[in-house]
Amino acid sequence: MGTIGEAGEFGLIARLTRRLPPSPAVELGPGDDAAVIAAPDGRVVATTDLLVEGRHFRRDWSGPYDIGRKAAAQNLADVVAMGARPTALLVGFAAPAGTALEWAERLYDGLADECREAGASVAGGDVVAAPQITLAVTALGDLGGGEPLTRSGARPGDVVAVRGRLGHASAGLALLAGGRDGPAELIAAHRRPQPPYTAGEEARSLGATSLLDVSDGLVQDLGHIAAASGVRIEIDSSSVPVAEILGPDGLRHVLTGGEDHAFAGTFPPDVRLPSSWRPVGTVAEGTGVHVDGREPPSGGWDHFRV
């Protein structure tokens, strides 16, 4: 099938955009100076991430389809974490000219399929030649008339709750780093996170006072809510959901492992959470994040052990 260099810039763009389904929110898709995307709320939620080969993904650990799904998922999750509904993705793709055209096509299949899970689509982008594969993903979303769910609204007395898988991606990454290829469920979780994309709307309807997606680890990310809201987050480790498959290091993976793109938020004290949301702690006066009443050790989050 050849390489992207043989296809050339315009040939590559034609091959890739052919794989991108249209979507009602995208009024003008790829092919002009810019895309035009519906923003019925009168505001648009926008976030961007750069993913660099070797640092954010490895081609020997993940195939192009999963790399595409993961790259889309982490940005779509950021939109959902604002309480918004994802509408569109813009994708910058840099790769060596010798990259197989099929690899690029599978990458875009993954991007497109993950978008579909979240109700969005790929609306445009850019392709360039570069020594290293790099993805620049921008996600847009619509607030549907609601106020954005920021990190700064948590109040003492609020309930802290999580929605989605925690620790699975981290456990899967540890397995790959150790040269293992199972359990398959954990490897798959590293390769392809499954953010529950309805969490933003759910959190809003439950009266959430803050929300974010867990990308760097539950403790570190809740630290952002604590800092932005001027409160202390107190986690009760016995309430934290630790799946048995995570093994003896399960609680560590759950508290410090990122990349599952679960959602964590705070809710008024009288909230009645559905079973999909697990209460894991409370908001108190103070600063920082405590686990079972203790500060994490000074070695930093990366070395955090309980």
Next chain:
Amino acid sequence: MGTIGEAGEFGLIARLTRRLPPSPAVELGPGDDAAVIAAPDGRVVATTDLLVEGRHFRRDWSGPYDIGRKAAAQNLADVVAMGARPTALLVGFAAPAGTALEWAERLYDGLADECREAGASVAGGDVVAAPQITLAVTALGDLGGGEPLTRSGARPGDVVAVRGRLGHASAGLALLAGGRDGPAELIAAHRRPQPPYTAGEEARSLGATSLLDVSDGLVQDLGHIAAASGVRIEIDSSSVPVAEILGPDGLRHVLTGGEDHAFAGTFPPDVRLPSSWRPVGTVAEGTGVHVDGREPPSGGWDHFRV
């Protein structure tokens, strides 16, 4: 002042965001999962570009401030080319840990200053470590109730006109590539394009039937309008503005040189163009772009000579 690696991810973000002025269109800026930007039209114009060191810029030819201005300009120009008003930029910045913090700060000064020229601001982004400096710039804009000016609306009989400098950036690049450092005006044009950001609104008020920004060269870019509109573009080279400073190769730079981010569009036959817009040809039935009645040689645009 140290390196960006010494500052760390969160330290670097704090240093950079401090340099970004707020703007009325940015309702929520850097620091949360995503930004929230006004989109009063109910649609948002969005475009993204990846810029890779060595391919799109050279640190020995341009300083960080000019690299920032140029990176912002080329994306803001894409928004203007849709007939929209730029509102915000999202910037992904990848760089080696050893990059000087001051270099990064000047880059963001350039991004911020160019945004100001266009009435926009930097609303968010991402910073990551990578072997090579890479910028991923996404620009957003608002159509203000108008329809987007696409590439597909040109009709036979329309007037083709341009607005802005042509050939200067290309001539400046040729000088640098030849080891020369003047004339200063041309070097500066390569380092810092000056797109006339009011051109989108002007074109709309003049009834433009198509518009784009000249990033790859006038002939090549008008070819996109010809293809998307199903017409032929006929350029009259004696009408094309060729500045004397461009020297003996002036017309070639003007016809084939990109990166000045001038604007080119088509207008109804009875349009009365202000002096800022220069008519350079007409739209006819057919395909492709002709210059003085001739097709460009088959060697391709890069080798195009007149």
